[in-house]
Amino acid sequence: MAISQEISYRLERLILDGGLAPEQKIPSERQLAARLRVSRSVIREALHELQGRGVIETRHGKGSFVSTMVPGSGDLREQGPLMHLFEGHPRTLYDLLEVREQLEGQAACLAAQRATSLDRHRITKAFRALEETDPLSNARPDHGFHQAIVEASHNPILVHVLNSLKNMMLMTVQASVANLNPRAEMRKKIVLQHRQLYDAIISGRPASAQKLAMAHVRFVSKSMRDLELEGSTLIRVPVEQEAAVSHQNAQD
Amino acid sequence: MAISQEISYRLERLILDGGLAPEQKIPSERQLAARLRVSRSVIREALHELQGRGVIETRHGKGSFVSTMVPGSGDLREQGPLMHLFEGHPRTLYDLLEVREQLEGQAACLAAQRATSLDRHRITKAFRALEETDPLSNARPDHGFHQAIVEASHNPILVHVLNSLKNMMLMTVQASVANLNPRAEMRKKIVLQHRQLYDAIISGRPASAQKLAMAHVRFVSKSMRDLELEGSTLIRVPVEQEAAVSHQNAQD
DNA sequence: TGCGATCACTGGTCTGACCAGTGCCTGTTG
DNA sequence: CAACAGGCACTGGTCAGACCAGTGATCGCA
Numbered sequence: 001m002a003i004s005q006e007i008s009y010r011l012e013r014l015i016l017d018g019g020l021a022p023e024q025k026i027p028s029e030r031q032l033a034a035r036l037r038v039s040r041s042v043i044r045e046a047l048h049e050l051q052g053r054g055v056i057e058t059r060h061g062k063g064s065f066v067s068t069m070v071p072g073s074g075d076l077r078e079q080g081p082l083m084h085l086f087e088g089h090p091r092t093l094y095d096l097l098e099v100r101e102q103l104e105g106q107a108a109c110l111a112a113q114r115a116t117s118l119d120r121h122r123i124t125k126a127f128r129a130l131e132e133t134d135p136l137s138n139a140r141p142d143h144g145f146h147q148a149i150v151e152a153s154h155n156p157i158l159v160h161v162l163n164s165l166k167n168m169m170l171m172t173v174q175a176s177v178a179n180l181n182p183r184a185e186m187r188k189k190i191v192l193q194h195r196q197l198y199d200a201i202i203s204g205r206p207a208s209a210q211k212l213a214m215a216h217v218r219f220v221s222k223s224m225r226d227l228e229l230e231g232s233t234l235i236r237v238p239v240e241q242e243a244a245v246s247h248q249n250a251q252d
Numbered sequence: 253m254a255i256s257q258e259i260s261y262r263l264e265r266l267i268l269d270g271g272l273a274p275e276q277k278i279p280s281e282r283q284l285a286a287r288l289r290v291s292r293s294v295i296r297e298a299l300h301e302l303q304g305r306g307v308i309e310t311r312h313g314k315g316s317f318v319s320t321m322v323p324g325s326g327d328l329r330e331q332g333p334l335m336h337l338f339e340g341h342p343r344t345l346y347d348l349l350e351v352r353e354q355l356e357g358q359a360a361c362l363a364a365q366r367a368t369s370l371d372r373h374r375i376t377k378a379f380r381a382l383e384e385t386d387p388l389s390n391a392r393p394d395h396g397f398h399q400a401i402v403e404a405s406h407n408p409i410l411v412h413v414l415n416s417l418k419n420m421m422l423m424t425v426q427a428s429v430a431n432l433n434p435r436a437e438m439r440k441k442i443v444l445q446h447r448q449l450y451d452a453i454i455s456g457r458p459a460s461a462q463k464l465a466m467a468h469v470r471f472v473s474k475s476m477r478d479l480e481l482e483g484s485t486l487i488r489v490p491v492e493q494e495a496a497v498s499h500q501n502a503q504d
Numbered sequence: 505t506g507c508g509a510t511c512a513c514t515g516g517t518c519t520g521a522c523c524a525g526t527g528c529c530t531g532t533t534g
Numbered sequence: 535c536a537a538c539a540g541g542c543a544c545t546g547g548t549c550a551g552a553c554c555a556g557t558g559a560t561c562g563c564a
Contacts, residue, residue, distance in 0.1 A: 003516080030544095039519070060254075061546060063546075156347060157347045157348045161416075161417075294548065311515080
């Protein structure tokens with residue numbers, strides 16, 4: 001599927017899930033482009049799709065805003081803005097990772113039990129790609145690897161929830177792999193964790209797969225926490241301004 | 253109004269008026285751009301709007317085509333791409349419970365660790381209410397009890413996700429407590445589980461709280477499965493109508 | 505005759521530039 | 535001090551031109 005469609009889809013779900021409240025302002029096109037590391041054109045096309053669907057409205061000189069009458073069929077509404085939690089509350093990021101730890105663990109566990117040969121093939125392919133990639137462009141393969149695992153769980157709800165959580169992270173953090181990977185020692189640990197996780201799933205050991213996946217997320221979380229404490233590099237982007245930066249990226 | 257929007261409106265009207273038949277190919281982006289003397293970007297944005305509205309489909313390398321099922325107004329918002337999963341796929345309900353098992357477990361675990369005295373008070377109150385209620389009107393207290401636990405986890409993300417999942421269940425199943433409780437033997441088990449869970453949390457035993465909560469959800473899930481198999485009582489309500497039903501009841 | 509390479513399409517993405525609203529902030533002016 | 539004018543830093547809107555990536559017909563060789 002085209003990138004612009006993927007983005008519009010993700011954004012729409014984020015809105016429907018209550019991550020962005022009606023009337024709330026969406027980050028500017030330039031910010032989104034930088035954050036998702038795609039060109040502005042792609043963002044514009046994605047936004048136009050949402051606009052055509054009536055999910056957002058854009059106003060020249062001001063920005064894009066979530067439509068008021070989105071809910072359509074009051075399902076998850078009420079909960080209201082989840083996103084505002086992030087602003088000013090860094091802890092929320094770790095709350096999110098806490099939940100992800102649990103769910104990625106479950107996904108790995110289920111994958112180890114349920115993966116079909118096709119799943120195994122997909123996971124293997126993603127894993128190979130992951131190992132052959134240099135740390136800088138590492139975000140996509142990493143994402144692909146974890147995604148393949150989650151999908152092998154054959155639990156659509158799990159897939160959906162985890163995607164929502166990842167989307168929320170993308171909106172707030174310019175982060176992780178790229179932040180962590182460059183540090184040689186950390187990269188080694190992460191590569192090792194991936195390899196162990198891969199082995200556990202492929203050879204069908206649910207319990208250890210779960211433990212490994214959880215440890216992996218916890219490790220990433222802790223590393224980010226450390227980084228943030230020690231001062232600098234972790235770039236939090238409270239939906240506000242842009243931190244220039246060239247090519248860093250995505251999650252876990 | 254923006255040029256791209258003007259163009260998308262003109263094209264849409266053209267299509268709806270029958271000027272372009274379903275399945276018919278629309279001129280290529282470059283042609284349209286030249287003909288209307290605008291840049292290709294504008295054309296692309298206009299087309300994406302129509303695409304978002306479901307009026308056209310575009311296929312890489314081939315072109316853009318008028319959608320088949322355009323006519324009239326037969327679009328009642330496909331709101332949740334997730335919701336159709338439930339229709340025709342009963343298993344999805346158990347997928348959902350599978351995820352809930354994990355998260356309720358985590359919530360209980362965290363609650364046992366983090367509950368403040370206020371939280372404990374709230375949980376205790378909810379628990380009392382639960383024990384004093386007769387099985388028939390049992391839904392509300394049950395919900396309140398579990399809700400209090402989740403909130404005591406002090407993880408807003410967890411609260412949000414679990415609420416979404418519960419809502420999703422509400423949309424599809426009129427269920428559980430009411431279905432299960434009437435059966436004396438089951439009711440006894442459930443009451444026992446609640447009591448154990450309560451004790452574990454109040455006395456701060458995270459590990460057992462987690463285990464108990466997970467077992468509880470799994471038990472409910474299994475019971476529902478059994479019920480459904482053995483024939484009848486489980487009332488599934490296909491997403492459709494308002495049902496909405498203020499906010500009463502249900503789940504585990 | 506049949507098959508593979510080529511080529512001329514199509515949409516998809518990127519770049520970097522400039523125009524056009526909006527609103528804040530500031531310095532001038534009555 | 536108050537009020538207005540301008541500047542400036544945003545926002546979205548448009549443009550140009552480049553290159554990548556599917557698709558399918560056509561051509562040439564075996």
